[in-house]
Amino acid sequence: MIEEKGILFVLSGPSGVGKGTVRKALFEKDTGLKYSISMTTRPIRTGEREGTDYFYRSKEEFEKMILNNNLLEYAEYVGNYYGTPRDYVEETLEAGKDVFLEIEVQGALQVKKNFPEGVFIFLFPPSLEELKNRIVSRGTETEDLVRNRLMAAREEIEMMDAYDYVVVNDKIETAVQKVQSIVRSEHCKRERVAVQYKKILEDDLA
Numbered sequence: 001m002i003e004e005k006g007i008l009f010v011l012s013g014p015s016g017v018g019k020g021t022v023r024k025a026l027f028e029k030d031t032g033l034k035y036s037i038s039m040t041t042r043p044i045r046t047g048e049r050e051g052t053d054y055f056y057r058s059k060e061e062f063e064k065m066i067l068n069n070n071l072l073e074y075a076e077y078v079g080n081y082y083g084t085p086r087d088y089v090e091e092t093l094e095a096g097k098d099v100f101l102e103i104e105v106q107g108a109l110q111v112k113k114n115f116p117e118g119v120f121i122f123l124f125p126p127s128l129e130e131l132k133n134r135i136v137s138r139g140t141e142t143e144d145l146v147r148n149r150l151m152a153a154r155e156e157i158e159m160m161d162a163y164d165y166v167v168v169n170d171k172i173e174t175a176v177q178k179v180q181s182i183v184r185s186e187h188c189k190r191e192r193v194a195v196q197y198k199k200i201l202e203d204d205l206a
């Protein structure tokens with residue numbers, strides 16, 4: 001019996017494309033995926049909870065974690081740090097469970113260096129116009145920041161080639177279904193490898 005490790009799935013894409021929205025809808029379904037809760041220095045928002053949405057830490061605590069190599073990746077994003085705790089990801093994968101990260105593009109590219117066997121999904125806006133509408137309608141950004149985010153989005157979109165899959169986030173439910181299909185299809189790939197390996201062992205014994 002071969003011990004199967006879990007699969008690391010990474011959902012990423014430009015700010016405002018709908019990563020958080022798609023991830024939340026995905027986790028309402030029974031996928032068996034384990035969500036890796038990130039560490040951040042940004043202030044907690046009303047309705048959020050420590051240890052559910054994020055682990056909220058001071059800048060000093062976060063920088064200590066960087067120095068101790070406790071983060072699989074981290075990025076500075078709009079003045080705050082965000083990072084993925086290394087132990088949770090490694091231990092969960094080791095236990096044979098799949099891990100799901102929802103992170104911005106710089107972080108996803110760092111993960112790809114450490115975990116090239118991960119499955120990288122790029123969430124793509126239906127158009128730049130719609131991306132702008134989503135950033136504006138969320139109402140969290142000033143006009144200048146909206147412009148900065150759109151400029152950053154153009155650069156982020158250029159990174160798309162580094163990803164295994166691209167999902168257009170037109171209708172939320174369709175995008176979620178596509179991500180679910182990717183998860184299922186990756187399971188089938190692993191199963192195929194496992195079956196082939198088993199067959200080789202049996203052939204050797206025959």
Ligand SMILES: Nc1nc2c(ncn2[C@@H]2O[C@H](COP(=O)(O)OP(=O)(O)O)[C@@H](O)[C@H]2O)c(=O)[nH]1
Nearest residue numbers: 019020038039074075082083084102103104107
């Ligand atoms: N690199 C990295 N990005 C993260 C992490 N956790 C969340 N993010 C990203 O940080 C960005 C800002 O997240 P947040 O402050 O929750 O705001 P919102 O998602 O824009 O409402 C989003 O693009 C998240 O996907 C992480 O652990 N690492």
Ligand SMILES: Nc1ncnc2c1ncn2[C@@H]1O[C@H](COP(=O)(O)OP(=O)(O)O)[C@@H](O)[C@H]1O
Nearest residue numbers: 015016017018019020021134138169170171172
């Ligand atoms: N498929 C979609 N259609 C319309 N609006 C969407 C869709 N997905 C997300 N949104 C909206 O776009 C805004 C940005 O979504 P959010 O999940 O915060 O993006 P991100 O996490 O990528 O920054 C939110 O107001 C959200 O409700």
